[in-house]
Amino acid sequence: MRFILVGPPNSGKSTLYNWLTGSLAKVVNYPGSTVDYMTGDLAAHWGAGQQVQVMDSPGTYSLHPKSEDEEVTLKLLKSTDKETKADAVIMVLDPTQLSRHLVLALQVSRLGYPMILVITMKDLLEKQNIQIETEVLKNHFGAQVFLVDGKLGGGLEPFVQYLKFFKHPDHVINHDSLATSHLDQEIVQSQKLSASALPMKEKLSTVWDHTLKLDSFFLHPLLGYISFFAIMFLLFTSVYWVATPLMDLVETAFSVMSEEVLLKFPESQFARFFSEGIVTSFAAVFVFVPQIFILFFFLSILEGSGYLSRAATMIDRPFSKIGLSGRSFVPFLSGYACAVPALMATRNISSSSEKWMARMIIPLLSCSARLPVYGLLLGFLFWKSPAWLPGLVLSCLYILSMVVATLAAGVLNRFIKKEKTSLFLMELPLYRFPLIRSLWLQAWNKTKTFLFRAGPVIFVLSVFLWLGMNYPKVNPELSDDITQLEYSYLGKMGQHLEPIFEPMGLDWRGGVGLIAAFAAREVFVSTLAVLYHSDEQAGDPGLIEKLQQAKNSEGQLIFTTSVIWGLILFFMIALQCLSTVGVMIKESQSWKLALIQLVLFNALAYAVAVGLVQGLRSLGIA
Amino acid sequence: MSNLHFVIQKIEGSLELQERLKELGFFQGETLRLVRKLPFYGPYVVQTNQGLVSLRKDEFESLGLEACRKETP
Numbered sequence: 069m070r071f072i073l074v075g076p077p078n079s080g081k082s083t084l085y086n087w088l089t090g091s092l093a094k095v096v097n098y099p100g101s102t103v104d105y106m107t108g109d110l111a112a113h114w115g116a117g118q119q120v121q122v123m124d125s126p127g128t129y130s131l132h133p134k135s136e137d138e139e140v141t142l143k144l145l146k147s148t149d150k151e152t153k154a155d156a157v158i159m160v161l162d163p164t165q166l167s168r169h170l171v172l173a174l175q176v177s178r179l180g181y182p183m184i185l186v187i188t189m190k191d192l193l194e195k196q197n198i199q200i201e202t203e204v205l206k207n208h209f210g211a212q213v214f215l216v217d218g219k220l221g222g223g224l225e226p227f228v229q230y231l232k233f234f235k236h237p238d239h240v241i242n243h244d245s246l247a248t249s250h251l252d253q254e255i256v257q258s259q260k261l262s263a264s265a266l267p268m269k270e271k272l273s274t275v276w277d278h279t280l281k282l283d284s285f286f287l288h289p290l291l292g293y294i295s296f297f298a299i300m301f302l303l304f305t306s307v308y309w310v311a312t313p314l315m316d317l318v319e320t321a322f323s324v325m326s327e328e329v330l331l332k333f334p335e336s337q338f339a340r341f342f343s344e345g346i347v348t349s350f351a352a353v354f355v356f357v358p359q360i361f362i363l364f365f366f367l368s369i370l371e372g373s374g375y376l377s378r379a380a381t382m383i384d385r386p387f388s389k390i391g392l393s394g395r396s397f398v399p400f401l402s403g404y405a406c407a408v409p410a411l412m413a414t415r416n417i418s419s420s421s422e423k424w425m426a427r428m429i430i431p432l433l434s435c436s437a438r439l440p441v442y443g444l445l446l447g448f449l450f451w452k453s454p455a456w457l458p459g460l461v462l463s464c465l466y467i468l469s470m471v472v473a474t475l476a477a478g479v480l481n482r483f484i485k486k487e488k489t490s491l492f493l494m495e496l497p498l499y500r501f502p503l504i505r506s507l508w509l510q511a512w513n514k515t516k517t518f519l520f521r522a523g524p525v526i527f528v529l530s531v532f533l534w535l536g537m538n539y540p541k542v543n544p545e546l547s548d549d550i551t552q553l554e555y556s557y558l559g560k561m562g563q564h565l566e567p568i569f570e571p572m573g574l575d576w577r578g579g580v581g582l583i584a585a586f587a588a589r590e591v592f593v594s595t596l597a598v599l600y601h602s603d604e605q606a607g608d609p610g611l612i613e614k615l616q617q618a619k620n621s622e623g624q625l626i627f628t629t630s631v632i633w634g635l636i637l638f639f640m641i642a643l644q645c646l647s648t649v650g651v652m653i654k655e656s657q658s659w660k661l662a663l664i665q666l667v668l669f670n671a672l673a674y675a676v677a678v679g680l681v682q683g684l685r686s687l688g689i690a
Numbered sequence: 691m692s693n694l695h696f697v698i699q700k701i702e703g704s705l706e707l708q709e710r711l712k713e714l715g716f717f718q719g720e721t722l723r724l725v726r727k728l729p730f731y732g733p734y735v736v737q738t739n740q741g742l743v744s745l746r747k748d749e750f751e752s753l754g755l756e757a758c759r760k761e762t763p
Contacts, residue, residue, distance in 0.1 A: 129713035
């Protein structure tokens with residue numbers, strides 16, 4: 069038996085889906101967070117019964133879709149494909165907005181599906197002592213009605229038992245019902261139904277009191293903008309200063325591991341490979357895991373609190389000047405975590421020109437994969453400085469990436485033919501305290517994804533790099549480590565490529581690092597760690613010290629201020645993520661566009677980096 | 691914080707806009723409260739019986755409104 073969860077945006081579908089399936093689907097407090105469907109089996113802990121599968125669909129206000137994500141829900145409801153065809157609909161309704169949520173319920177019921185109604189926020193109704201006349205809804209829809217508390221799971225047990233033994237008569241989907249659907253009539257009907265089902269609805273208006281008080285601050289013409297910038301600033305600086313002690317711990321652990329291995333097996337070639345190849349690579353990247361966890365944790369707080377819709381409201385006017393709307397803000401902020409979900413989140417933008425533009429510029433936003441690279445480069449620039457200083461500069465880099473993306477949007481806006489003005493209209497949800505457990509799980513889930521994505525790539529590359537650096541072997545009695553490296557396979561290949569990277573101030577090892585970063589940006593750090601390996605200490609400080617001393621074939625220091633800033637700008641602009649290219653092809657349905665984006669961004673990144681390095685050098689800045 | 695109350699007399703604009711306004715609870719005869727106007731012609735924040743919504747100036751102006759009472763905060 070397959071059930072599909074249907075409901076307006078932010079009604080609690082994904083929360084319910086997580087409770088039912090034990091999944092960790094992203095749950096956020098703003099409309100339009102789910103842009104694709106998900107399928108999961110009823111979690112084993114709910115006990116035996118018939119096999120139950122649950123599909124979570126993107127929220128929609130009605131069955132007359134106005135954006136791509138809403139179209140997904142309609143397609144699922146009309147599906148006759150055995151992979152996606154639902155047997156029954158679980159209609160999720162928010163009691164604080166019952167009247168308009170019932171409009172969708174009326175439309176779905178006319179399609180002919182067997183239905184079950186789930187009213188969320190049971191806790192809130194009990195707190196306000198508000199009764200819902202469930203019999204009214206039950207009689208009208210011929211469906212069982214359940215009240216559940218999405219936060220703590222209250223009321224779920226009888227609902228799940230009902231799903232496990234749910235029987236339904238055969239049904240035929242009435243596709244014609246959509247053609248004859250009349251919104252005005254459905255509104256009148258839903259208002260009557262809501263008035264009967266929720267006679268005490270006046271009491272519900274008090275639930276908005278605390279939200280309105282908070283909004284008098286967060287949407288204040290002056291204080292609102294000050295708090296917006298303060299929140300963004302705190303978000304990005306905290307990534308640095310909160311994470312520093314944890315990073316020290318990770319680094320020490322890897323250091324001890326590396327030293328122990330070499331001490332125990334001083335003669336073993338495999339121990340050298342393990343210590344200098346594997347441990348050094350992983351240490352260089354995994355030392356940034358605390359920063360990534362903290363970034364996701366703080367982003368989850370913003371997403372779960374309801375603040376994002378307010379931020380989108382405030383940013384709408386400036387964004388409209390460059391052809392975007394406040395609706396692009398949420399995908400933009402997601403882009404700071406990862407461009408892949410951010411590109412998918414553009415589906416809830418109704419205007420296709422705005423959607424196209426958002427997709428073009430999202431890869432310019434500094435995602436979490438750039439964090440290890442920025443961490444290393446800023447660590448180099450602000451070596452031995454107090455942690456707040458690189459934190460402040462990191463914050464500025466995030467803002468700078470937004471500025472670069474905005475400028476790119478401004479340029480694109482001049483060339484795009486706009487077919488219509490996009491709608492902004494955005495619901496502002498109640499402010500809520502996100503559950504710590506949920507924040508923790510979401511941040512951990514994302515961090516795990518980072519580890520599992522980067523881990524295998526780092527492992528494979530470190531094996532190849534180490535072998536490439538150490539073979540063919542030069543007689544150790546006649547040569548030192550540097551000679552070995554220059555005569556190795558990797559050294560010879562890198563020397564052929566050196567003229568390309570030389571204008572950026574890099575030697576062949578830096579060039580190999582940049583090429584390796586196309587597998588995953590963070591691999592740049594692990595590759596440098598192997599190529600400029602530090603044998604006395606694995607991890608970040610050892611690597612920075614090595615980079616500070618690294619010299620090119622002419623005996624000049626490689627990593628100077630101008631080169632580091634060139635690299636920062638290169639990584640800010642370059643598109644080095646194959647997953648992003650893949651999603652871009654899927655979302656835009658255009659190989660050509662994805663290819664143009666790939667070539668354009670990388671050429672621009674190279675030109676800007678070369679221009680900056682040469683420009684600074686001509687000004688006397690090494 | 692503004693505290694102007696209006697009754698929605700009619701809904702104008704494109705069909706898409708009209709439908710979306712209705713789906714968000716802007717029904718004819720409903721009362722709404724103008725909570726906030728953001729500076730520099732930014733969005734308006736309004737409260738209906740169905741919740742809080744922010745909408746652009748031109749979207750707000752597509753609502754035919756009649757002031758019903760004015761209260762001091």
